[in-house]
Amino acid sequence: MQMNIKELLTKYRDGKISESEMALLETWYLKWTPESEEINIEKLDQLEEEVYAKLPIPVKRVKLWPRIAAAAAIILIISVGLFYFDKQNDSQKYASTYDNDLDPGSTGATLTLANGKTIKLGTATNGELAKESGVTITKTADGQILYEVKDPVHSEPGQINTLSTAKGETYRVRLPDQSEVWLNAASVIKYPASFTKMKDRRIELEGEAYFQVTRDKNHPFIVKTDKQEVKVLGTHFNVKAYLDEPLTKTTLVEGSVQVSDHISTQTLKPGEQATLLQKGNFQIGPSDEVLDLAWKNNEFMFESASIENVMKMVERWYNVEVIYVGEKSSEKFGGGVSRFDKVSKVLELLERTGAVKFRIENRKIYVMKSAE
Numbered sequence: 009m010q011m012n013i014k015e016l017l018t019k020y021r022d023g024k025i026s027e028s029e030m031a032l033l034e035t036w037y038l039k040w041t042p043e044s045e046e047i048n049i050e051k052l053d054q055l056e057e058e059v060y061a062k063l064p065i066p067v068k069r070v071k072l073w074p075r076i077a078a079a080a081a082i083i084l085i086i087s088v089g090l091f092y093f094d095k096q097n098d099s100q101k102y103a104s105t106y107d108n109d110l111d112p113g114s115t116g117a118t119l120t121l122a123n124g125k126t127i128k129l130g131t132a133t134n135g136e137l138a139k140e141s142g143v144t145i146t147k148t149a150d151g152q153i154l155y156e157v158k159d160p161v162h163s164e165p166g167q168i169n170t171l172s173t174a175k176g177e178t179y180r181v182r183l184p185d186q187s188e189v190w191l192n193a194a195s196v197i198k199y200p201a202s203f204t205k206m207k208d209r210r211i212e213l214e215g216e217a218y219f220q221v222t223r224d225k226n227h228p229f230i231v232k233t234d235k236q237e238v239k240v241l242g243t244h245f246n247v248k249a250y251l252d253e254p255l256t257k258t259t260l261v262e263g264s265v266q267v268s269d270h271i272s273t274q275t276l277k278p279g280e281q282a283t284l285l286q287k288g289n290f291q292i293g294p295s296d297e298v299l300d301l302a303w304k305n306n307e308f309m310f311e312s313a314s315i316e317n318v319m320k321m322v323e324r325w326y327n328v329e330v331i332y333v334g335e336k337s338s339e340k341f342g343g344g345v346s347r348f349d350k351v352s353k354v355l356e357l358l359e360r361t362g363a364v365k366f367r368i369e370n371r372k373i374y375v376m377k378s379a380e
Contacts, residue, residue: 108369110327110368112326112348113326113347114178115130116130116173118171119137120170120171129179134149152180153180154182155181169198170196173191173193178191192215193324194250194324195215195216195250196212196213196214209230213233213247214249216250216303217247218301218304220244223243236267237268238258238266244263246258256283258276260277261278271288272289274290307344308344326351328351363378
């Protein structure tokens, strides 16, 4: 190899590596063994500790995704080390680029009652919010909405409430049956104020939500989206069904769920994900909980995603308008930051690939393909 590994890693980190150099780097780590001269495996743990010790801010250390090869992980550790050793210069580089940095989303939603009354939950005081049809609605100290059926005899079926999050909002609600729902940004759920006297627990979803359903074998819990229905008796699962995305994804964490588009019906097992490609065509495969549930766990994470898919996530969580200037990059992107970080953290992560660059003006992010 004409260029040593450290030089290749440095160019890889800076996004200046050519296709031929990248091929050399890939060849190296695919052929890497513990006996390789380039890296002494006995010093790997020590190297990792040194890397984290030199970080200027605390960093959450997470287990790498299983499909990342051991040799690739070594490259990652060294790359991270090289990057953070030169952190100060990098920070100065990006400071001028993102002068108009934007804050992340926060807890908030709008509750619309069956009588048409709307309540802004982000600013509503804690305590009782409303009473309707024998149901009391309260807001807890941690911001969660609770429904309690105080008078089952006089509760009326068909009284539909709507909980909606705008861009840059997320919320959690406990339904009348004690099931809990986490709602992602730019999402809407519609549900009865009481499930009493109803043969099933049926709600509607547009957007993305995580469900922790209370078990009731006599009253199935059904989530209806524009393209499918998910039927459960009691389990934990995630549904992603944004209208501006072509795919509907259902990820099962516990128990069992049945997904149907009225043409085809599939049953999922824990650790599986159903992707509805088109009517009658479900693709069933293993899920990646770390990735699929990142949003619920306050992580902003993506893997092998197009720039359009990444920026859709940015658009929803940071409440921005994304504008593409010129040709879009065809690169695939992977990475993650905390959902509490400002938008610059995400943009820096993407820009370090050398494939794209950004400009922020007001609440607009301009996306440009980097020059070859």
